Structure formats: C-alpha cells, structure tokens
Amino acid sequence: MEFNNNIPIYIQVIEKIKQDIVSGRLQPGDKMPSSRDYSNRLGINFNTVARVYKEMEMEEIVFTRRGLGTFITESTERIDRLRYEMAKKQIETFITGMKQLGFAKEDMINFIEKNYKEGNE
Numbered sequence: 001m002e003f004n005n006n007i008p009i010y011i012q013v014i015e016k017i018k019q020d021i022v023s024g025r026l027q028p029g030d031k032m033p034s035s036r037d038y039s040n041r042l043g044i045n046f047n048t049v050a051r052v053y054k055e056m057e058m059e060e061i062v063f064t065r066r067g068l069g070t071f072i073t074e075s076t077e078r079i080d081r082l083r084y085e086m087a088k089k090q091i092e093t094f095i096t097g098m099k100q101l102g103f104a105k106e107d108m109i110n111f112i113e114k115n116y117k118e119g120n121e
Helices: 009-023 035-042 046-058 076-100 105-119
Strands: 062-065 069-072
Touching: 009 046, 009 076, 035 046, 046 062, 076 105
Parallel strands: none
Antiparallel strands: 062 069
C-alpha cells in the first residue's frame, strides 16, 4: 500500500479496509491479521494498526474477541450503511467538483451516462 503524505496513515488504512469490506474482498466475520502482522505487512508502526482497529471498533466495523483477535462485523446492516456513507461521500465530492467546473445537474447526469456507456462497451 502506498501512502499519501498529506493524510494520516491510520486514516488511509481505515479507508482501505472499508473499501475492502464494501467491495466484498473482506467478508462479514473474517478475521483480521494481528496488529503486529498487519503492521509488518504494511510497513507501518504497530501502534498505528492498533489505533486503526480501535477506531474501527468504535465505528462498529470490526469487533474484538479477547484472545481470538479482531473480526469484520457480521452485521450486513452496518456494512450496507457503510457502503451508503462511502458512496454519499464520493458523490458529494463529484458534485462539488463538477459545480466548480460549471456543470449544471442535467449536464452532470448526461456526462455520467455518456461515460458509463463508454466504459461498458
């Protein structure tokens, strides 16, 4: 994983894990690597991974079973909510950028439809 120097590493790792969850690369109930293993794999500090897991546990995206490890939430409702939140953030960023370029709502819709068709041919 390559890191952006302008964004804290723990936030980038959280976002990557969230993407893996909503895309299905990580399944509900999957066991996460230990903090030590994950830190070695990513080449980051152990405490950073511990913070990632703690933050994600507060967001109810993962849960910890003492002595067993950290696991992806088994709540499909939570995963659906996470997917919605991430999609909403993406669309808000898109809309803001398109407005700055002078696009009206209909122009944005037409642009999406045209590019979607081109990308799926």
